[in-house]
Amino acid sequence: MPPSATGRAPHPARIDERCRVTDRLGARHGRLYFALQALAGLAWWIAVFTVPAVRDATLGRIDPVVMAALDIPLFVVASALAAFGLRWAVWVAGPWTVLVTVGMVAYATATGLAGWGAVLMIAAAAGSVAAAMLVLLGRLPAEWIIAGPFAFRVARPGSTGDHVRRTGAQIVLFWGLFLVVFPLVIVFLERRWQLDVDVPVAVPILGGVLLAAASALGIWSAITMSTIGEGTPLPSATARNLVIAGPYRFVRNPMAVAGIAQGAAVGLVAGSWLVVIYAVAGSFVWNELVRPIEEADLEARFGAEYGAYRDRVACWVPRRPHRV
Template sequence: MNRHLTEANKPKKRLRIFHGRMYFALQALAGAAWWLGTAMIPGVASATLGGINPLLIAFVDIPLFVIGSALAALNFRWAVWIATAWTVIVALGMVIYATATTEAGLGAVLMILAALGSLLAGVLMIFGRIPSEKLLIGPFAFHSSHTRIRSRLQMRTTLQIVVFWGVFLVIIPVIINAFEDRWNLAYKFPILIVVVGFALLAFSSVIGVWSARAIANFGSGTPLPSQMAHHLVSRGPYAFVRNPMAIAGVIQGMAMGLLIGSWLVVVYALIGSLLWNWLIRPHEETDLIERFGDEYRDYAKRVRCWWPTFSTAESDTDLVDED
């Protein structure tokens, strides 16, 4: 049985490795284009390197980053380790340099993104997959709630909202914004954009609270994976879309960026949503299928994952809590 499963997974593994190779190919091309730009356009060097002499970096970066990424794209596994390790080291160095000197902030941001991409692509090539299930530990491991008492569930849900929103929508954005200011990358948004950010934050927060209460009221659980619902929730906002809390979280993060005038916070929200959709959502849906079976499969056929399905929403009478 395991042999057949392994054989069936081989095409997917080869495809994932191919995706990793394509990333390194694009990174090699981007690196070569960037070095060409630093040689021909003075503004590129000053924005990404600050006061660092490009020649001092080129002798090491071109072989390890550009050529190393190209060799990784050709499926030389040892080159994957070299290109990824060097990219992470340079990213850390650029963060320290930009923070200490207030120069080359754009270079720090670009290298952070390159390091993240290299790590993901490198793991794909070495292991043939991203072992994202290892992230599902502790409070993020899938377990049903130990209690079904509604008052306790609502209290725990409220506490979770305060903690998670406080961390992901306040603390982390404030830290990102501080680096953005320090690196001289801040951009003053027009007042209309700030007002739009406030409106989006208020709207998405209402959706988030509504979704959390639906889980507590109709599912006898909380939004936290380790205290999940005992029943499939298809009422409230879940009657229109399968992931209203995730959608609310993405909009909240982007809205916070608009509200405080930080384009890096907007990027943070977008990248976070992509990583959640790619790494975590498949495990969540697998768990729902295992626990609810055909009930969830039928629900997934009726209601889309990201785009609201108003035409198939349950009637108002079905949405009334009979409890």
């Protein structure tokens, strides 16, 4: 009996195995990242001691000598050793980078200084964590994202109204969180860290137009998913039927396209370049980690029907729809 009839998602091991086939990153990429991080860290420390503007922008009033005594061996040297595949060095460089990031964010928020240092360390922490997983595990464990309440489960049978109401609740919750709460925090930090920039008046206007268009696409996609698919956009109550109508005729992931465009649009409306980067980073996470798992689930449940649809319709860039 197919999973859509039983209400069970495909076995996690099967999904994971399929995702590994599509995963293009491995231990060598993690080592390469650590090598680049070591070089970047060394270059930054040289700049700190030779260019006052770099020191002020990234360290504020933190004593560079004291910081260097700790950071050069634990960040630069440990990253270099991790690049050679020494696992213990990964356990030094990764946690130290995260610890420094927390400290820099707290310092920049409390003082309004060293905003660039906080931003650079956030990027370094994200990169170090990902690289550490690649070196230690040989891959990015994408299945962790869909564990627990976010595990793939087929939606329970119900009326169209039930599915629409659940989808509406999800939209209110997730749009409120990812398009309002998180961007507000980012905008606050951007201004507190003195990293905000003035933008032409046309930028917020353009952002408003993009936000309206992307939101309309998201609502259209959600309604199509809940009425035809008999489910919701969330993996925990995923559609019972394969949806290839409405906006899904043009692109396979219209809700993801809408969400990423919404995030970028919010950044334009707020005049925040950090919110735009937040949206771009979200698109990378979704495309590289979530999408392969979702597509493995669809292929496992719908087989050749989904395979034909995947081959016919683009993932990101819409094409003229074919008859379905």
